[in-house]
Amino acid sequence: MLTLHRARLVLPDPAAAPSITDGAVLVDGAVVAAVGPYAPVAGARVREWDGLLVPGLRNPAGHWLLEVAYHPDPREELGAEPLSADVPEEQRGPSARRGLQRMLGFGTTAVAGPFERAAVRTAVARSGLAALPGDGREGGLDPLAGGGRLAELVHRPLAVGGPADFAVFDAASVAELEERGAGRCLATVLGGRLLYRRR
Structure with missing residues (x-):
């Protein structure tokens, strides 16, 4: 199925x-079929985004976010931010799944490890996010927080024939995105599938 993201x-x-x-990105299944100025494509479903469409981001703090921090269940009424807390091993998998889901809301399509816990490795593998080597640094859900530069945090450029992994942000320019942060994410597409959309 063809989807045209304008x-x-x-x-x-x-x-x-x-x-x-x-501009527009034409997605055919899980890959990018074309990138360029918007032009209608017969038979393609069109998704229109009022913002900046960029390649998906890499979160360099994936190890800390998934192996050290705890992502509370909404029923716990502890908020949505990751907490630094000791939790039982049986809660690591559910915490990692919640953390990965929250990362999608910041345009993340790749996370840096290392991932040593089996439950976390399984959660990352099932999420579809790419697992990359990393240095285990501490950080938050927003890869652009603290002065992160977009060019340094892109997982891989959008290219014809490459994976359809990208994000759309409520920003008019790269400078505005870097200043406001990735929390302004409107949508995250991973493998051609819309996995996050701001309500």
Whole structure:
């Protein structure tokens, strides 16, 4: 099935490619079929986004967020932010799944490990997010917090034939996105599937 994601601004590669005003990404199944200026495509479902479409982000604090921090269940009424707390091993898997789901709300499509706990490795593998090597640094759900630069946090550029992993943010430019942070995520697409959409 073809899906055409149209955005006010599309940035296929923050490190090199120019941005495309009124751009679009055509997705065929799980891969990018085309990137360029918007033009209708016969038979394609169209999703229109009022914002900046960029490749999915890499969260360098994945190890801390999934192996050390605890992501409370909403029924616990402890908030949605990760907590630094000792939890029983049987709660690690559910906590990691909640953490991965929350990361999607920040445009994350890849997380940095290492992931040593079996329950966390399983949760990451089932989530579809890419597991990458990392240094185990501490951090939060927003990869852009604390002055993160978009070009340094992109998992991989959007390219024809490559994975359809990207995010759309409520921002008019890269500078605005970096200033406001990834918490302004409107949608995250992973493997061509819309896995997060802000309500």
